[in-house]
Amino acid sequence: MSEQQPKDSRPGLGLTGFASGHALESVPAPTEAELRLLERAVGYLGGQRLALLTGAGLSTDSGIPDYRGPDAPPRNPLTYQQFVGDPDLRRRYWARNHIGWHHLRHAVPNPGHAAAVVLERRGLLSGLITQNVDRLHTDAGSVNVIDLHGRYDHVVCLNCRSGFSRSEVAGLLQELNPGYLEQVRLDGGIAPDADADIADTESFVVADCPVCGGMLKPDFVYFGENVPKDRVARAFSMVDDAGALLVAGSSLTVMSGLRFVRYAAKAGKPVVIINRGSTRGDPLATLKIDMGVSTALTWLAENLPDLPAGGQNGAD
Numbered sequence: 146m147s148e149q150q151p152k153d154s155r156p157g158l159g160l161t162g163f164a165s166g167h168a169l170e171s172v173p174a175p176t177e178a179e180l181r182l183l184e185r186a187v188g189y190l191g192g193q194r195l196a197l198l199t200g201a202g203l204s205t206d207s208g209i210p211d212y213r214g215p216d217a218p219p220r221n222p223l224t225y226q227q228f229v230g231d232p233d234l235r236r237r238y239w240a241r242n243h244i245g246w247h248h249l250r251h252a253v254p255n256p257g258h259a260a261a262v263v264l265e266r267r268g269l270l271s272g273l274i275t276q277n278v279d280r281l282h283t284d285a286g287s288v289n290v291i292d293l294h295g296r297y298d299h300v301v302c303l304n305c306r307s308g309f310s311r312s313e314v315a316g317l318l319q320e321l322n323p324g325y326l327e328q329v330r331l332d333g334g335i336a337p338d339a340d341a342d343i344a345d346t347e348s349f350v351v352a353d354c355p356v357c358g359g360m361l362k363p364d365f366v367y368f369g370e371n372v373p374k375d376r377v378a379r380a381f382s383m384v385d386d387a388g389a390l391l392v393a394g395s396s397l398t399v400m401s402g403l404r405f406v407r408y409a410a411k412a413g414k415p416v417v418i419i420n421r422g423s424t425r426g427d428p429l430a431t432l433k434i435d436m437g438v439s440t441a442l443t444w445l446a447e448n449l450p451d452l453p454a455g456g457q458n459g460a461d
Contacts, residue, residue, distance in 0.1 A: 171256065172206075172256050172257075172437065172439045173437070173440055174440070175440055175444055176436075180444075182434045182436070183434065183441060183444050185432055186419075186432055186434065186445065189415040189417055189431055189432060190389050190449060191450045192450060193388025193389055194271045194387050195269055195271065195387050195388070196271050196272060196273075196389075196390050196405070197270055197272075197273045198274045198275075198391070198393070198395060198402060198405055198406075199261070199273065199276065199282070199393045199438075200275075200393070200394045200420075201394060201395070202393070202394025202396075202421055202438050203257045203258070203277065203438045203439070204255070204277055204281060204394070205394075206255035206437075206439045207253060207255045207258075207279075208252060209252055209279060222367075222368055223367065224369035224370075225367035225368065225369040236349055236351050237346040239351045239352070240325075240329075240345075240346035241346065243318050243326070243349070244326065244329055246315055247315070247326055253284065254284050255281075255439055256439045256442075256443050257439035257443065258282055258284070258287070259285055260439070260443045260445070260446040261285065261442060262286040262287050264442075264449070265287055265289065267446075268452055269452065270387075271384075271386040272289045272290075272291065272380075272387075273289060273290045273291070274291045274293055275290060275292060276294055276401065276402050278294050278295055278297040278365040280292065280296045280297070289383075291376060291380050293366075293372055293376060293401060294365050294366040294372065294401065295363075295365030297311060298311045298312075299311065299364035299365075300313075300361050300363055301362060301363075301364040302359045304357050304359025305354060305357040309355075309361070314352060317352040318352050321350040321351075321352055325349065328345075377401075377404075380405060381408060384408055384414075387409075387414070388414060389409070389414050389415040389417065390406065390415070391419070392426065392430075393438045394420055394421075394438040395418075395420060395424065396420065396423075396424045396425065397424040406418075406429050406430075407426075410429040415431040415432075416429060416430050417430065417433075418430045418432070418433045419434045419436065419438055419441045420435065422435070
């Protein structure tokens with residue numbers, strides 16, 4: 146069965162399974178201290194194309210909880226090995242995700258996503274690499290996007306590799322577990338990956354692949370799983386084609402994102418990091434700005450100068 150898009154998967158709806166609140170519609174102006182840092186950023190970033198790397202801190206203004214922000218609770222996410230190797234943990238995962246999906250399904254892009262679109266349309270980006278799986282960059286209108294960790298609106302069969310929309314799988318789970326959504330009580334919060342805090346998972350029935358009966362898995366990279374090599378190569382190419390790297394909303398805790406900071410810094414390219422709280426890449430940053438990501442990107446999209454005639458890239 147080929148992948149089918151849900152009927153309501155139009156741009157702007159964001160069928161991600163995440164949002165816990167309404168998206169921020171406007172951003173506050175930078176403070177005087179933040180403005181001075183942003184002006185310094187223009188000195189490093191202006192006049193050249195940028196590779197933009199985004200993380201969970203960008204999507205918090207869409208109501209999606211952060212993984213590792215200052216206010217994020219500690220998490221112990223399921224690993225790929227646990228998902229494929231333990232039927233009980235896999236059942237628990239799908240039960241909690243089924244609840245989380247229906248609580249948090251209508252995330253929409255925020256002004257930070259809109260600012261990334263402006264940067265791209267102005268020709269200031271060599272490309273956009275996102276660690277987020279919420280596909281909100283695509284919903285917002287960004288075109289040249291690498292979803293480094295995959296996308297949450299896709300589900301794949303690990304046996305026959307058939308693909309399905311997440312909404313389609315939600316329908317299968319609803320048929321197999323009638324009344325479950327109405328009967329199960331949410332005991333706590335919902336994590337960024339739609340992992341709902343519920344206790345009653347023992348009776349949940351997991352959906353198998355409708356094509357071959359194989360194991361279904363959300364089509365994003367789990368802890369303990371590698372990012373596909375071709376995807377990583379394309380991301381490095383974006384950094385090669387840029388004169389600087391701009392990181393927005395990532396703690397850079399995992400190597401999948403940190404590697405691009407190390408790569409750009411080794412090449413002598415400016416690295417500007419915008420994030421609430423410290424990041425693993427701070428020692429390598431040319432400039433670190435601790436502030437709201439949507440505010441910063443909106444300001445940069447309005448104030449970075451146009452490229453010189455003929456443009457500029459990392460090879461110039």
